[in-house]
Amino acid sequence: MAKDTPPRWDRRMQQRLARGEAAALGELYDRFASLVHSQAHRMLDDEDAADLVTREVFAQVWENPEAYDPKQGSMRSWVARLTHLQSVRRLRRAAATSYEAEHGEGAVPDPEELERRVSSATAAARADYIVSSMPAPLRQALELAYIQRRDYRQTAADLGVTEDEARRRLRLGLQLLSTANARPLEGTAPPGYGRAR
Numbered sequence: 188m189a190k191d192t193p194p195r196w197d198r199r200m201q202q203r204l205a206r207g208e209a210a211a212l213g214e215l216y217d218r219f220a221s222l223v224h225s226q227a228h229r230m231l232d233d234e235d236a237a238d239l240v241t242r243e244v245f246a247q248v249w250e251n252p253e254a255y256d257p258k259q260g261s262m263r264s265w266v267a268r269l270t271h272l273q274s275v276r277r278l279r280r281a282a283a284t285s286y287e288a289e290h291g292e293g294a295v296p297d298p299e300e301l302e303r304r305v306s307s308a309t310a311a312a313r314a315d316y317i318v319s320s321m322p323a324p325l326r327q328a329l330e331l332a333y334i335q336r337r338d339y340r341q342t343a344a345d346l347g348v349t350e351d352e353a354r355r356r357l358r359l360g361l362q363l364l365s366t367a368n369a370r371p372l373e374g375t376a377p378p379g380y381g382r383a384r
Contacts, residue, residue: 197255197262204252212249219263220245222319223270229315230274230308231281240277244269267316274312275305314367321363328356329364 203211223244228237247269248255255265282304286296318326324346331342343353 194261198257200262201252201255201257204248212245215248215262215266216245219266222263222316223266225319226267226270226312226316227274229312230271231278236277236281240270240273243273247273263320271309271312275309278305278308310367314364317363317367321360325356325360325363328353329360332357 200211200215204215220241224237224241227240227244228234231237231240244266248266255262259265279301282296282301287294318329327346328342331337331345332339337345339353339357340350342357343350346353346356348356
């Protein structure tokens with residue numbers, strides 16, 4: 188299979204959504220709702236806002252399934268990108284509303300401060316997405332080392348692997364996580380999906 192060929196499931200799902208199959212939306216929701224909700228919650232730190240973003244993302248997918256371009260990436264990446272865009276919009280709106288309430292009608296928040304907040308929320312959400320997407324052996328090693336505070340020897344023993352293998356898994360997991368703060372260059376594809384818009 189060619190590298191740029193999307194999985195058959197993604198193509199079939201898009202076709203089913205384009206035909207208006209409600210069962211397809213249900214299947215897509217079952218598969219990606221937790222991803223969408225957790226990413227939105229991580230960015231917005233608000234359960235109600237995350238619920239709204241989740242509904243908005245799946246409504247957008249239902250109304251515009253043709254917007255998904257299989258050549259640009261997986262359906263999962265596309266849904267994550269939609270979630271990111273919707274969360275950023277909501278974050279900016281909330282910041283503007285909050286700033287206006289504090290400083291009077293028509294007041295506009297400092298664009299640099301707003302961008303710092305968006306970047307921080309984006310990096311946190313990307314880190315969560317990376318951890319949830321990485322292979323289970325890497326995720327398990329990171330959880331043992333950084334959540335349960337095991338050193339690489341204890342991690343190796345808990346996983347039943349050699350110490351070299353535990354170090355390798357930790358190194359690879361950390362390398363993947365380090366990309367969470369990477370920002371795309373202007374005019375290049377945004378992280379996770381498609382062309383810059």
